[in-house]
Each structure stands twice: as C-alpha cells, then as structure tokens.
Amino acid sequence: MQVDAARPNISLTDLRDFQIPLPTLPEQHKISEILSAWDNAIEKTAALLSQKRLAFNGYRIELLQKPNVGNSKKYRLSEISSEITRRNDGSDVSAMMISSTRGFIDQSEKYGRDMTGESLQKYILLKKGEFAYNRGNSKTYPYGCIFRLEANRALIPFVYTCFKLNKDVEPRYFRHYFEVGSLNRQLHPLISSSARGNGLLNINDKYFFSCKVPVPDIAYQRKSADFLDRALLEIRLLERRLEIYRLQKKGLMQKLLRGQIRVKV
Secondary structure: OOOOOOOOOOOHHHHHHOOOOOOOHHHHHHHHHHHHHHHHHHHHHHHHHHHHHHHHHHHHHHHHHOOOHHHOEEEEHHHHEEEEOOEOOOOOOOEEEEEOOOEEEEHHHHHOOOOOHHHHOOOEEEEOOOEEEEOEOOOOOOOOEEEEOOOOEEEEOOOOEEEEEOOOOOHHHHHHHHHOOOOHHHHHHHOOEOOOOOOEOEOOHHHHOOOEEEEOOHHHHHHHHHHHHHHHHHHHHHHHHHHHHHHHHHHHHHHHHOOOOOOOO
C-alpha cells in the first residue's frame, strides 16, 4: 500500500489479506432484522414528520394570511413596533446571527470562533422576544427574513434592523407571521436595487417600517399562537426523535458489524 500519496493505492492482493469479522449465517440474519427495525422506525418517523410540516404550513396560511382573519385591521409596522438601536453595554453576551433556515445561531457556528473586542462595540443588544430583520437574500427568503430572539439576550450585527412589538400585540403570533414570509410582496418593490457587495439587499429602514400588517383582535392572536406553537413543538420533537433513531442505527451498525456486540440466535 502506498501511504505517502493523497489517495492510497490499494491492490486486490491487499484487499484479499484484510480480515473482517464474519458472524454465522443465523447471526447475519438476526443483525439484518435488528437494523431493519431501525430502518422502519426511521422511515415511518420521517414520513410522519413530512406530513406534520406540510400540515403546519397549511395552518400558517389558514390562520395568518387569509383576508380579514380575526377581524383584522391593517397598521404600518411603525405603528405597532419601535426600532431598537441599543448598543452593547459591555456585558458578557453571545454574538449571534440569523440563518435563513434556522433562525438565530451563534456566530461561532459559522465562523468557528467567537467575535470579541472592538468588533462588538457597534453590535445591537437584543433581548428575548424582540425581532431582527436580516436583509440577506436567500433561496428560502429572497427578500430577507425576520426572526424572533428566543435566547435571553444576544449581540446582533448592526446591519440588521431590530424592533420590538408594542404591548397590545402578541409577539408569538407575529413570529409565525414574519417567518412565513408574509411581507414578501411589500418588500419586493421597496428594494431599490439588487444585493450590495456584502450580499445585503438595499432597503431603507423607513420603507421597511412602512410595510402594513394585518392585526387581528388580541384573543385571536393568542389562540392562533397557542395552536401554532403546539404544532411547531410537535415537529421539533419528531425531528429530535428522527435524529436519535439515526444515531442509534449508526452506533448499532458499528458495534454489530464489527463484532463488538454478539446477538443471540
């Protein structure tokens, strides 16, 4: 075998000399049965998860985007929210950013390190329940995305537009409203040009806050938010279950196929 090359050359003779654990035929059948059971669990969970996601999208459209839901009245975003510009106060707070597919994530997940020192001085200090609009365009959100912060506090890049909703509206309701891309039709004509060199869409904060949103009565907001939150929690639990099944199967394969665990037949 050539070990100093980028891709080692293994001859047929080398392969013939390899030793692999070979269980008896009944053991092979039993191992196959065990792994098939995990395959079935993975397949069924993945199918159920797909159904739940599809239904969840339908619930969001039904409860959030149909005309006149909950006796709604339209208000400019500036009328039901206030912009946040508070800066980093020097306390030990994680720097976060927005992923179009995952919402708020630690910057270290993308860059492999924490942002420290003077680079954080201009960052905005966001608190739990407040929102940020990321102007970055993506396949999921071609006109940018808006997410609600679930962590207690976070430092957010100053290029984001941050805001909090007034006390007479339900933030949990509007979390779903924004995440489903309800502002896309209004944001599209407000963008004055294509993405800048830094990948951000060119839209003025004044125009962003001029977007109109339908505001149903507060009882409808809370009831809808409760329902959607429960549906989303069910999806998250299924995602976790699917992840566990896949990890379990991977661990079983390694131990069963290497002979570290012997099955009884």
